[in-house]
Amino acid sequence: MLADSDLRNNPYAEQRRKGFRWLRFDAPLEDAYLAYLLQRHQLPRRIGGMILTGVLLCFLGMDIHFAMSHYLPLISPTLIGLRLLCIVFVQVCAWNGEHQTRAASAQIWIINGLAFLSVFTLLSTLLYLPVLGSLGTPVALDTNFLLLIAIFFPIGYSYWNSVKLAAITCLSSWTLIPLYLPSADLPAFLHLLVYQVAAFLGLVGMRYSHDHATRAQFLTRGILNHLAGTDALTGLLNRRAFEMRAEQSLQLAQREQKPVALLLIDVDHFKAYNDLYGHPAGDRALHQIGQLLQQQLQRGSDLAARLGGEEFAILLHDCSAQHAQQVARRIIHEAEHRLAIPHAHSNTASHVTLSLGYGLAEPGETLAELYQRTDFALYRAKSSGRNRVDAATPGSQIPFPFSE
Known part of the structure; x- marks a missing residue:
């Protein structure tokens, strides 16, 4: 166990003593943590980006297949155009996020990319509603489940940003989709909504545990690095x-x-x-x-x-x-x-x-x-x-x- 005398002038130890129940450090340390987070999740971010691109391309392929089988002049071109725009916007945001030198700027690009993804997903869901109704298929929220997974996937941005973005996305879909649904389909929507609320709460809890553990690891690493570079007697640098x-x-x-x-x-x-x-x-x-x-x-x-x-x-x-x-x-x-x-x-x-x-x-x-x-x-x-x-x-x- 580290003695208090070994942790003089150590901001990491001080933060650990104060705790971080709300997943927020003091200002200088929070900036350092965000930079560490971006660096630590560089590989998962790239893998997640490739998976997301693959999923969007699969959806694009499904849109093209549907257009070839059941071409709807007002819907099919719009769906394909939205999917292409979504892929382009996500790639632009990912590229810019990876080439930022400041953590705050990289965070903004990541959030923008996920926000664009949320908007395009909601629009495509609304466009598909009449198509599903004509085919006699209950309303589908599978894309919303995938979207929640993408938002909470640990790719190097803060927990509270993911919670806020997921909450806005869910509330928007829960509010807008019923407005475009026939009354006969509302019970099916409410049934699926229960599962989506459960998924949202479960992902919030899982991401909280993950971010808490990551922050604890960051503080431990910081304490050890500080001790390695500190003179134990005076608390100054060695x-x-x-x-x-x-x-x-x-x-x-x-x-x-x-x-x-x-x-x-x-x-x-x-x-x-x-x-x-x-x-x-x-x-x-x-x-x-x-x-x-x-x-x-x-x-x-x-x-x-x-x-x-x-x-x-x-x-x-x-x-x-x-x-x-x-x-x-x-x-x-x-x-x-x-x-x-x-x-x-x-x-x-x-x-x-x-x-x-x-x-x-x-x-x-x-x-x-x-x-x-x-x-x-x-x-x-x-x-x-x-x-x-x-x-x-x-x-x-x-x-x-x-x-x-």
């Missing part, structure tokens, strides 16, 4: 996760021509602190420092990490040199005056202090190059007395063998 996300953030910032600042922070005389107060006290001190660094993040794209031991890092997106310097000085000041962790064996002060180097990424600079320049600034801060800030200069290189 080195591996930080470097991966910082690389992506740096590339994005260079494409958007926005500045990125890297801050490297080191705890002064930390070995002496551990030797004097013990490792549990050292862990508590690192946790407090980690919380202090986490509080400096103002944007969702900002990152804070424990790189290992007593070394930390912050990446600030769209950050000017002046703002980076302000954040760096605030960290040093708050560690000294707000945390004020006693350190009797420090050669710098009577409490735990920090040294910090910061630098702004230059055009075309890699993360490794930015890290190297900023690490040299941190080295200068430590070698010139500690408990201070030093800025990386453009193009500076470390004048001694460097190893991460």
Whole structure:
């Protein structure tokens, strides 16, 4: 079982604690879930699309066969035309849905495709009513049953959208079909209606269970991924996760021509602190420092990490040199005056202090190059007395063998 201390700053764990009885996450997590849902159901969506196309082609073949056997000038061409339009619209919506980069846009295309399918199915059912009456066949709702299955089929859109679309479709057919039925056929329609209501409720329940299980799996996956990329002691990113996300953030910032600042922070005389107060006290001190660094993040794209031991890092997106310097000085000041962790064996002060180097990424600079320049600034801060800030200069290189 995962301890609560292992789940700090974990939105997936927080959502699991809050629950999701109404199959809805908090806004940022809901967007991530919809994107995950579309990706997870990519193969079922394609298979479902092929099955749906095959079924529509079968219905088209039946329409053509009926037209050849019992041609009705006002009905047969209209039925065939509706079926062709339905196939075209569904294919267009499916193609556009598969080529969207945003989950919300893809959802809209999926819903549009199913809505078109519902409208065309209802129109074709209404057109067939006089034909069935002339043949002495009771009203048929088999296409409506198939339509409900298509709407509730898990193809990557939200549960509530499927429920709303299915409810509108059923209410429309239950309202319009009796208006075009002879009174003698109403008992047969009501008899079939009972089965359709049962099918609707059954599919609502089945899809709810499926979506609930999928959301629970999504949260579990998110918790495990978060833990894999999180430092258990401080709750910050670990080195591996930080470097991966910082690389992506740096590339994005260079494409958007926005500045990125890297801050490297080191705890002064930390070995002496551990030797004097013990490792549990050292862990508590690192946790407090980690919380202090986490509080400096103002944007969702900002990152804070424990790189290992007593070394930390912050990446600030769209950050000017002046703002980076302000954040760096605030960290040093708050560690000294707000945390004020006693350190009797420090050669710098009577409490735990920090040294910090910061630098702004230059055009075309890699993360490794930015890290190297900023690490040299941190080295200068430590070698010139500690408990201070030093800025990386453009193009500076470390004048001694460097190893991460």
